[in-house]
Amino acid sequence: MTEFLVVVRPGELLLDPLSHEFMRRALLVSSMVGAVCGLLSCYMTLKGWALMGDAVSHAVMPGVVVAYALGIPFAVGAFVFGVGSVALIGFVKQKSRVKEDTVIGLVFTGFFALGLVLVSKIKSNIDLMHILFGSPLGISISDLQQTLLISLIVVFILLVFRRDLLLYCFDATHARSIGINTGFLHYLLLSVLSLAAVAGLQTVGIILVVAMLITPGATAYLLTDRFDRMTFLAVSSSIFSSILGVYISYWTDIETGGSIVLVQTIVFLIAFLFAPRYGILNSRHSLTS
Numbered sequence: 001m002t003e004f005l006v007v008v009r010p011g012e013l014l015l016d017p018l019s020h021e022f023m024r025r026a027l028l029v030s031s032m033v034g035a036v037c038g039l040l041s042c043y044m045t046l047k048g049w050a051l052m053g054d055a056v057s058h059a060v061m062p063g064v065v066v067a068y069a070l071g072i073p074f075a076v077g078a079f080v081f082g083v084g085s086v087a088l089i090g091f092v093k094q095k096s097r098v099k100e101d102t103v104i105g106l107v108f109t110g111f112f113a114l115g116l117v118l119v120s121k122i123k124s125n126i127d128l129m130h131i132l133f134g135s136p137l138g139i140s141i142s143d144l145q146q147t148l149l150i151s152l153i154v155v156f157i158l159l160v161f162r163r164d165l166l167l168y169c170f171d172a173t174h175a176r177s178i179g180i181n182t183g184f185l186h187y188l189l190l191s192v193l194s195l196a197a198v199a200g201l202q203t204v205g206i207i208l209v210v211a212m213l214i215t216p217g218a219t220a221y222l223l224t225d226r227f228d229r230m231t232f233l234a235v236s237s238s239i240f241s242s243i244l245g246v247y248i249s250y251w252t253d254i255e256t257g258g259s260i261v262l263v264q265t266i267v268f269l270i271a272f273l274f275a276p277r278y279g280i281l282n283s284r285h286s287l288t289s
Contacts, residue, residue, distance in 0.1 A: 061115030
């Protein structure tokens with residue numbers, strides 16, 4: 001029996017995927033979304049909004065289906081339903097004695113179920129797996145342009161309101177006491193979250209976009225106490241994970257969104273174990289020394 005040994009050179013690992021147009025698009029959109037979600041994840045981590053991010057990411061699903069059915073950009077429908085879910089959460093919380101985490105769970109599961117029903121009843125070429133898990137390898141030029149526009153809007157808002165949002169996430173009571181409109185910042189941050197969730201749909205889909213909105217910030221939070229460094233580390237780790245995840249999915253033929261999030265999780269576990277001050281191994285060492 002003759003055995004063939006295929007040797008792949010390191011240069012081929014990096015350059016061969018770049019010879020394909022779909023891979024160049026996938027790397028571009030994944031890096032772009034990774035940067036945006038990494039930046040926003042810092043605020044989400046400080047605010048403790050992991051569950052809110054999960055709610056918004058799932059709530060946009062019926063908006064995507066309705067937008068495709070009406071022939072309008074999916075971002076419009078997704079954003080409307082994302083903001084609508086946030087408004088509904090606030091309304092139910094104010095008008096009932098039900099706690100916020102319970103309301104969030106009720107709203108996002110209800111919206112997600114509505115999206116599944118619409119997919120099954122509305123005649124269209126919508127691929128449910130594409131919505132749930134993303135498809136950066138098959139992204140079109142128009143979707144790429146939409147994602148780029150959304151990403152620029154999110155970055156612009158976060159930069160313009162950076163100081164107020166930072167204070168609001170650290171201490172909303174203090175921000176209110178010095179005259180900052182925390183109500184406006186609350187809904188502004190939720191609106192930005194909705195936009196980021198829409199951008200993440202193309203890369204990792206509804207199911208996994210919450211990981212891109214939380215994991216980079218959580219990783220950076222273990223590595224530094226300064227917000228400037230936190231944002232740099234979160235964005236850098238998210239871009240790195242996105243690029244590496246796309247390459248791994250290309251060479252191993254696995255789901256791209258899952259590959260990206262898995263790399264992010266591994267990066268977080270490394271920080272969790274080996275972070276200079278807050279890694280559990282270094283913490284144990286400092287306690288025993």
